[in-house]
Amino acid sequence: MGKISMDLDAAMRNDPAARSKWEVFWTYGGFKALYRHRFAHWFYTHGCKGLAQLISAGTRRKTGVDIHPAADIAGGVFIDHGVGVVIGETTKVGTNVVIYQGVTLGGTGKQTGKRHPTIEDNVMISSGAKVLGAITIGHDSKIGAGSVVLKDVPPHSTVVGVPGRVVRLQGEKVEDLDQQRLPDPVRDEIDKLRARIEQLEKSLGKGGGEDAE
Numbered sequence: 001m002g003k004i005s006m007d008l009d010a011a012m013r014n015d016p017a018a019r020s021k022w023e024v025f026w027t028y029g030g031f032k033a034l035y036r037h038r039f040a041h042w043f044y045t046h047g048c049k050g051l052a053q054l055i056s057a058g059t060r061r062k063t064g065v066d067i068h069p070a071a072d073i074a075g076g077v078f079i080d081h082g083v084g085v086v087i088g089e090t091t092k093v094g095t096n097v098v099i100y101q102g103v104t105l106g107g108t109g110k111q112t113g114k115r116h117p118t119i120e121d122n123v124m125i126s127s128g129a130k131v132l133g134a135i136t137i138g139h140d141s142k143i144g145a146g147s148v149v150l151k152d153v154p155p156h157s158t159v160v161g162v163p164g165r166v167v168r169l170q171g172e173k174v175e176d177l178d179q180q181r182l183p184d185p186v187r188d189e190i191d192k193l194r195a196r197i198e199q200l201e202k203s204l205g206k207g208g209g210e211d212a213e
Contacts, residue, residue: 003075006095007034010078014098030079030099033065040069071116088116094139095121102128108150120155129164 011024011031018024024031036059044052052069060066064083067073071087076095079085084102087093090113091105103125107115117131120139128146131137138155149164158168166174 003038003073004035006075007031007077010076010096010098014078015080029063030065030082030085033059033063033067033079033082033085034073034077036062037067037069037071037073040067041071041073044069074121090114090134091116092118094119094123097121098124100125100127100129100145104130104132106130106132108133117149 008021008024008031011028012018012021015024018028025035036055040052040055040059043049043055049069056067056069065079065085067085067087068089068091070089071091071093073087073091073093074095074097077093077097077099079099081101082099085099086104086106088106090107093099093105097119105117105119105125109115111134114134116134118134118136119125119131120137120141122140123137123143124141125131125137125143126145126147129143129149130147131143131149133150135149135152137143137149137153138157140155141153141157141159143149143153143164144158144160146162147160147164148162149159151164153159153164153166154169156170157166159165160167168174
């Protein structure tokens with residue numbers, strides 16, 4: 001079965017709103033981005049890199065999905081509501097991977113060689129997640145919405161947070177997940193400012209009392 005046919009099957013399997021392959025083929029931006037990437041990748045690997053880049057640029061304008069033509073994407077991938085998805089040059093994506101809007105599979109600097117993630121089979125990457133660097137996301141794993149993943153993830157894991165951490169492994173809870181304790185730099189700064197203001201108010205209060213005497 002060709003990769004494009006596998007992509008159609010993946011869309012039908014993963015999107016309950018998909019009514020027919022015909023509808024997916026003509027109206028789904030994520031499918032269109034993958035469809036065009038298949039051609040861009042073929043040209044890129046056969047020495048026509050300029051043409052491949054032109055196809056990729058056109059795809060970005062039409063769909064909002066930015067896939068480097070060198071990225072190696074297996075068949076049976078589904079990009080759902082793909083606007084804002086970015087997939088870097090040395091990324092490798094396995095079969096039956098689901099990618100939601102705003103996901104970045106990117107690098108962490110100006111390294112050469114393999115510098116983007118490897119996503120193994122049966123992985124789900126939720127909206128807004130950032131998977132960065134030459135790391136591997138193990139098969140049958142889930143990356144939570146908004147997570148920033150910078151380290152390898154073992155198979156059968158669930159990852160959440162910034163930075164991303166494994167909270168379930170092989171179906172078992174790894175640590176208690178308290179949403180109130182997830183890293184929040186803005187909240188931390190506000191708490192520091194609040195504590196400082198309280199300290200200043202106490203100091204001013206003591207000073208005012210001494211002047212009044």
